[in-house]
Amino acid sequence: MLNALSPTSVVASRAFFPPLLAAGFLLLLVVLASLLYGAGPVSASDAFAALMANGTEEAWFVVTELRLPRTTIALVTGLALGLAGALLQSMTRNPLAEPGLLGVSAGSGFAVALAILLGATTTTLTTLVAQLGALTGCALVIAATRVQGLGNDPVRLVLAGATLTGLLLALTSMLMLMDQRAADEIRFWITGSVAGKPLSMLWATLPSITLALVLIAIVARPLAAMALGEKAAVGLGHHPGRIRFLITFTVALLVGSATALAGPLIFVGLVVPFIARAFSGPDIRKTLWLCVPVGPAVVLGADVVSRLIAAPAEMPLGVVTALIGAPVLLAIVRAGRMPSL
Amino acid sequence: MPDKRNALVNTALLGLLMLATIISLATGTVQVSLFDTLRALAGNADPMTDFVINELRLSRVVAGLLSGAALAMAGCLMQTLARNRLATPGIIGIDNAATAFAVASVVGVGLSLAPSAMALAGAAAATAIAFGLAGANGTRGYRFIVAGIGIGAIAGAVTQVMLSRVAIDAANAAYPWTVGSLNARSGQSVLVLGIGLAAGYLVLMSLSRALNTLQFTDAVAIALGTRLKATRMIGLGLSVMLTGLAVSVCGPVGLIALLAPELARALCRPGKVPLTAAALAGASFMLIADLLGRTLFAPLEIPVGIITAIVGSPYLLWILLRPSPRSLT
Amino acid sequence: MSQSQTATLAADDITLAHRQFVVAENLSLHLPTAQVTAIVGPNGCGKSTLLNGLARIHTPKGGSVLLDGKDIHRLPSKEVARKLALLPQDNTAPEGLTVADLVRFGRQPHQGWMAQWSKEDQQAFDQAIQAADVAELAGRALDTLSGGQRQRAWIAMAVAQQTPLLLLDEPTSALDLGHQIEVFELIRALSGQGKTIAMVVHDLASACRYADHMVAMKNGTIIEEGAPAEIVSPELVQELYGVSCDLIHDPATGSPLLVNVRRNP
Numbered sequence: 001m002l003n004a005l006s007p008t009s010v011v012a013s014r015a016f017f018p019p020l021l022a023a024g025f026l027l028l029l030v031v032l033a034s035l036l037y038g039a040g041p042v043s044a045s046d047a048f049a050a051l052m053a054n055g056t057e058e059a060w061f062v063v064t065e066l067r068l069p070r071t072t073i074a075l076v077t078g079l080a081l082g083l084a085g086a087l088l089q090s091m092t093r094n095p096l097a098e099p100g101l102l103g104v105s106a107g108s109g110f111a112v113a114l115a116i117l118l119g120a121t122t123t124t125l126t127t128l129v130a131q132l133g134a135l136t137g138c139a140l141v142i143a144a145t146r147v148q149g150l151g152n153d154p155v156r157l158v159l160a161g162a163t164l165t166g167l168l169l170a171l172t173s174m175l176m177l178m179d180q181r182a183a184d185e186i187r188f189w190i191t192g193s194v195a196g197k198p199l200s201m202l203w204a205t206l207p208s209i210t211l212a213l214v215l216i217a218i219v220a221r222p223l224a225a226m227a228l229g230e231k232a233a234v235g236l237g238h239h240p241g242r243i244r245f246l247i248t249f250t251v252a253l254l255v256g257s258a259t260a261l262a263g264p265l266i267f268v269g270l271v272v273p274f275i276a277r278a279f280s281g282p283d284i285r286k287t288l289w290l291c292v293p294v295g296p297a298v299v300l301g302a303d304v305v306s307r308l309i310a311a312p313a314e315m316p317l318g319v320v321t322a323l324i325g326a327p328v329l330l331a332i333v334r335a336g337r338m339p340s341l
Numbered sequence: 342m343p344d345k346r347n348a349l350v351n352t353a354l355l356g357l358l359m360l361a362t363i364i365s366l367a368t369g370t371v372q373v374s375l376f377d378t379l380r381a382l383a384g385n386a387d388p389m390t391d392f393v394i395n396e397l398r399l400s401r402v403v404a405g406l407l408s409g410a411a412l413a414m415a416g417c418l419m420q421t422l423a424r425n426r427l428a429t430p431g432i433i434g435i436d437n438a439a440t441a442f443a444v445a446s447v448v449g450v451g452l453s454l455a456p457s458a459m460a461l462a463g464a465a466a467a468t469a470i471a472f473g474l475a476g477a478n479g480t481r482g483y484r485f486i487v488a489g490i491g492i493g494a495i496a497g498a499v500t501q502v503m504l505s506r507v508a509i510d511a512a513n514a515a516y517p518w519t520v521g522s523l524n525a526r527s528g529q530s531v532l533v534l535g536i537g538l539a540a541g542y543l544v545l546m547s548l549s550r551a552l553n554t555l556q557f558t559d560a561v562a563i564a565l566g567t568r569l570k571a572t573r574m575i576g577l578g579l580s581v582m583l584t585g586l587a588v589s590v591c592g593p594v595g596l597i598a599l600l601a602p603e604l605a606r607a608l609c610r611p612g613k614v615p616l617t618a619a620a621l622a623g624a625s626f627m628l629i630a631d632l633l634g635r636t637l638f639a640p641l642e643i644p645v646g647i648i649t650a651i652v653g654s655p656y657l658l659w660i661l662l663r664p665s666p667r668s669l670t
Numbered sequence: 671m672s673q674s675q676t677a678t679l680a681a682d683d684i685t686l687a688h689r690q691f692v693v694a695e696n697l698s699l700h701l702p703t704a705q706v707t708a709i710v711g712p713n714g715c716g717k718s719t720l721l722n723g724l725a726r727i728h729t730p731k732g733g734s735v736l737l738d739g740k741d742i743h744r745l746p747s748k749e750v751a752r753k754l755a756l757l758p759q760d761n762t763a764p765e766g767l768t769v770a771d772l773v774r775f776g777r778q779p780h781q782g783w784m785a786q787w788s789k790e791d792q793q794a795f796d797q798a799i800q801a802a803d804v805a806e807l808a809g810r811a812l813d814t815l816s817g818g819q820r821q822r823a824w825i826a827m828a829v830a831q832q833t834p835l836l837l838l839d840e841p842t843s844a845l846d847l848g849h850q851i852e853v854f855e856l857i858r859a860l861s862g863q864g865k866t867i868a869m870v871v872h873d874l875a876s877a878c879r880y881a882d883h884m885v886a887m888k889n890g891t892i893i894e895e896g897a898p899a900e901i902v903s904p905e906l907v908q909e910l911y912g913v914s915c916d917l918i919h920d921p922a923t924g925s926p927l928l929v930n931v932r933r934n935p
Binding site for chain 1: 657
């Protein structure tokens, strides 16, 4: 199975490992930064001392009880969204296909809002609901891309996604208006943020993410073949319909988990594969491998920025990802023709 | 020139608008009969009714009417310029940018200009950026739209930041701005909008022949003697101005700029850009949406922006997802 | 006869470029009055660009296009539109537009700011409809018409403009034989009424048959110019299209016909 994931040739892999290692190294740096820096009173040097088991009680608490869980959640969110974005873009052959832009995250958020309104309180339940919402959203998006004429028009799909997002946000707002108590709780979920989320949420999403990773391993090679076109893929012995179903399901698992952990974050699924593809080229397998370090690095990096940029207050993570992602979107557009997948 | 159909449509829409206006004025926590409403407008009603209608409700209804008309006209213009029935100022992020600037003014960040002026500045800035990034095809390519999505996202994020950083009172005051509501308007903004709308309408009427030729290819328009660049610039400028001024009154109410021109185009003859019909339809839609928002879950008031999003999005999705290749231009 | 003036159109040493890519350099051309001029040449030779340059759609990077001796880009576009009509290659029209609506657009250059539909407008409209023989089609939507009928409707619009000059960009390239003849005969009839016509034509044989004057272009330059009978030769065909042929003359019309067209050994 690992063979299915390995890059295609020796020559290619020589060019591939340096970026992978660099990304990995960058990730480690970002993790370190996340443990050391924060908006609170514990300074970087205090945190460093705590890591070296030399610090104060307070510093130790902040690093292990606050920053470590937050870091882990951000890492997992980034991993999930980055992979989901890469899969979606490869499958729809649309470089703008992003779970956030297409309304999948908003769908997930709406599902959670509805669940909370109807009385759901446990973490497991809301996580499950988030994933169901994402699954529905995903299915709708994939169905939309199968509509004739839409496959070749990335912009139309994005417009449909923006409309869907607008609709879902309006419905969510309405739910919040109808119930004050639920509104506060919904707002907690809806704001894109990894701050203050309990680790129990992470455990709740771990099964889904593990399953998703397994599915990716299965689906990667057929997906690479599908980039040649459906007929060519069939000629090579794959089943595009089945693959599409599996990918939809995988994306739903990933986006649902990410939304359950951090709320709807837009643009992450756009930025991460964009960066990965810059180094990996069109091969989806290489792209997926690169998304593994790049995704967490991006989200965690954004989270670190959100802590520092407005200290002592924190800027919501969703805002930072929008601020980072929008220029990337514009850069994609500026590049002239749509980059081919 | 035999143009009976358009004149008929405009008359019918005017009738609809007047009906919507009267009903909007009559409806509220104090129910006023339609007849009494008319008397109040004429100045003949008892003091209580007069107060309710003319003092409390009239300004809101006028604000809705004007902003709906302005948004619809701006949308109609943009669609003609972009040769794409899905183009709206909102798509290129103008709504969000205007809102961000207006919110800044309301919560006291940055320059202390009136919300109208700030909204206008925001709308102009967003357009300039989208245009600059759009490259050769200008308003007619896809880059314009995608750039707009990016700008809209940034503006939305900036608005969130501002709201999260200011005192709770200011944030609550600014909230209706962010979803589109007729609650937070200021008399001055409405006045500026009214003037802008009237002036814009006059300019557009004199430009209508040139605008009609824009429905063809560039070559045909030029061959018929239209000054393409000038017409486009004026059209874009007016679209931006009308949107900015409307947003300064009601916030980013989405989809009126899309739905009203759609209705106008469906009813009127092809070949003419139906600006008047769109304006009348837009005004009606706004009033009807606001009416629904006030009455559906009374006493809870749902902002008009949310109503238009919920009602209008399915229709827009239907247009976008229909499998017909020629449906967009 | 509808137009009251004649006008001349000429290109004076113009250089035309298409997005940094120079298409034609130092071109000079004078359209003979009241005649049909056909511009022919292989794909990419610049003939459409030249026509669009003459019609002021493209602005030349060098030299000038002269309408009645004056620089066409210095004249108000509306004034130009009263002397020059163009039938561009791409003819998309708003959905549901009728023939009558389309032809009415042709009167725009003659209508002032707030002018209403006048008697002259109606007269020109009626004449145009008659000339292009689209009277029975007037109320129908363009998208319901055949290719030939649609082209005639567009020509009617150009005729309604009542201009002494008419430029057509590949007026028949998407049409079948019957419709091609339909359109070419209409063009000849308009020329008979005194219009100066220039058309970009894809098919050399049609150009020979229906044009009085021919301009052969290759790689952005005019390599031959004159009456078809004089300039069309196997050598010209070889130079333009890279194929060999024999030349005979149409027994009925006398215009040159290419036979035995073959690739070079």
